[in-house]
Amino acid sequence: xxxxxxxxxxxxxxxxxxxxxxxxxxxxxxxxxxxxxxxxxxxxxxxxxxxxxxxxxxxxxxxxxxxxxxxxxxxxxxxxxxxxxxxxxxxxxxxxxxxxxxxxxxxxxxxxxxxxxxxxxxxxxxxxxxxxxxxxxxxxxxxxxxxxxxxxxxxxxxxxxxxxxxxxxxxxxxxxxxxxxxxxxxxxx
Numbered sequence: 001x002x003x004x005x006x007x008x009x010x011x012x013x014x015x016x017x018x019x020x021x022x023x024x025x026x027x028x029x030x031x032x033x034x035x036x037x038x039x040x041x042x043x044x045x046x047x048x049x050x051x052x053x054x055x056x057x058x059x060x061x062x063x064x065x066x067x068x069x070x071x072x073x074x075x076x077x078x079x080x081x082x083x084x085x086x087x088x089x090x091x092x093x094x095x096x097x098x099x100x101x102x103x104x105x106x107x108x109x110x111x112x113x114x115x116x117x118x119x120x121x122x123x124x125x126x127x128x129x130x131x132x133x134x135x136x137x138x139x140x141x142x143x144x145x146x147x148x149x150x151x152x153x154x155x156x157x158x159x160x161x162x163x164x165x166x167x168x169x170x171x172x173x174x175x176x177x178x179x180x181x182x183x184x185x186x187x188x189x
Contacts, residue, residue: 082167091156095152095153098149099148099149100146103143103145103146104135111129111130112130113128
């Protein structure tokens with residue numbers, strides 16, 4: 001078998017040439033990545049404030065499984081910014097009910113005593129009465145403030161929904177980038 005392999009010229013075999021081309025391609029990609037790494041180390045040293053990069057080391061990080069977007073999506077529920085926007089939307093919705101209730105003025109009741117003296121006579125007369133005020137907004141229903149509160153509540157609800165969608169899209173993009181980077185790294189293994 002050894003004599004047979006020595007007799008065959010493998011340099012002309014297309015499969016061998018293809019494997020050699022792949023090896024050269026991967027070697028050039030490794031060289032490019034190591035050059036980018038050296039530049040990144042220099043930039044990191046600059047931002048840290050180091051004059052020399054000899055103290056910086058880069059170590060391989062063990063590759064774990066690709067993250068699953070479905071598994072990370074519940075993490076969006078715990079984001080403080082999204083929770084604050086949703087709380088603001090709920091507060092604005094409650095404010096609509098408050099503005100609607102304030103549309104009617106408070107009713108009032110009272111008792112009064114009126115004393116009067118005649119100038120000619122020495123007699124006094126007294127009058128005791130009661131008063132009940134029940135304001136009804138017949139001409140001014142104050143619907144403008146209610147409509148404004150509704151519009152603000154809707155704007156807050158839409159802002160919270162938009163922020164949630166943007167955060168979900170950002171998370172999905174990050175998961176896709178991690179998966180793509182790991183796929184590229186597997187090509188070098």
